[in-house]
Amino acid sequence: MNLSIAEENYVKAIYKLQEGDTAVTTNALAYELDTKPASVTDMAKKLKDKQLIDYEKYKGITLTAEGRKTALQIVRRHRLWECFLVDKLAFSWEEVHELAEELEHVRSEKLTNRLSEYLGNPTVDPHGDPIPDAHGRMAKPRPQTSLDQANAKRLVVTAVTDQSVALLAFLNAKGIRLGTQLEIVAHYEYDNSIEIKMKHAPSLTISEQVAKNIMVRPV
């Protein structure tokens, strides 16, 4: 099936929003893609015709098996290009999403697989998200929790859930990246802020909002 760039972006967005079996709503998809609900309805009809989604008027959207397979291929390309940009071209993690958003649309299995191999077949991207392999399989991520819910004291950063430039740049400024080890020094109940301590640095206090978006596991 030959998909346009717009169609690919829709399929990927549906995949992103579809947690488990919950149908994706028209409005949510419009918001995610920065477009209008009317446009989503139009596209939903096209993707249904192409059998990439199940869709009934007013009932929301879910990917078919075929659609899920397609989505995983796009996600694979996106995350591999992000790795390339960070690992080989020394881009910072907040710069790569936008570029990968375009590079992901070059559809060549050979290119994708060669790129993966060249990068050492990475299993996570620069934001800690898992990379599907050539068959669409993702390594089951090791158990992780958001920093605000962590109970162990010594932790390592495994992923970031909000990948906005604003948060990623903030984390850069504070020296927090994937693999960073830290200890929880204190929880402040007033605003649920959390004081953390990293090696070779004074402790710092981060807001609940930041903590919620940092994923960690016990070291």
Added chain:
Amino acid sequence: MNLSIAEENYVKAIYKLQEGDTAVTTNALAYELDTKPASVTDMAKKLKDKQLIDYEKYKGITLTAEGRKTALQIVRRHRLWECFLVDKLAFSWEEVHELAEELEHVRSEKLTNRLSEYLGNPTVDPHGDPIPDAHGRMAKPRPQTSLDQANAKRLVVTAVTDQSVALLAFLNAKGIRLGTQLEIVAHYEYDNSIEIKMKHAPSLTISEQVAKNIMVRPV
């Protein structure tokens, strides 16, 4: 100026066809882009509006200074990606054009310049074509002639003008690539075929058509 992919492909094709100051004809451009003359006329009006080309009805098309600059940026991206695919991902020279045709449309100066640097700022692409630098300047290619016109006996292959998969695959099969050294053993006047000899290989005879598309200079 924000150009669509279609517009970029037109600008690049005009650049390719515009040798010196000869205006590019509607039909030639349609053939090059595998489209119809009527479509070219439509696009010519748009590119004229955007001041990328000079165009008067029935008088053909030439790039403006702005258009030339745009074309050189696209050519730069195209050739850098070709280098990447060959040098880093081990693609063969006949596979890369099609992929670069898509990758060239990712418009990011930062990406382009980082890629160039990563590749060691190459000055020629895998087909021997020169790569414009960040300012659009190309190294003046060292003097070269087509193999059928060469008079020196000991030669080195510097470029290939016909870059069809068919010719490139033929040259692969015969062990002829950029940098290959060869001697002219004989010219056969009957069909203008040329017998050549490369190191560590028996001599072989190639047709005039092949010879015309191999660029060489004295070693």
Added chain:
DNA sequence: AATATTGTTTAGACAAATCTAAATAATTTA
């Protein structure tokens, strides 16, 4: 010079992707 051929443009149409505004369905509130 008249005619034929070739090259180019125009007119009118279509598909893809989007939009706004209006209509309709589903859900929540009173």
Added chain:
DNA sequence: TAAATTATTTAGATTTGTCTAAACAATATT
């Protein structure tokens, strides 16, 4: 449950890039 609100769809338009068929211009042939 009736009214109000929210979510979604439809109708109709627009832009981009393309096409075919017909008209027109430039060039070549007799």
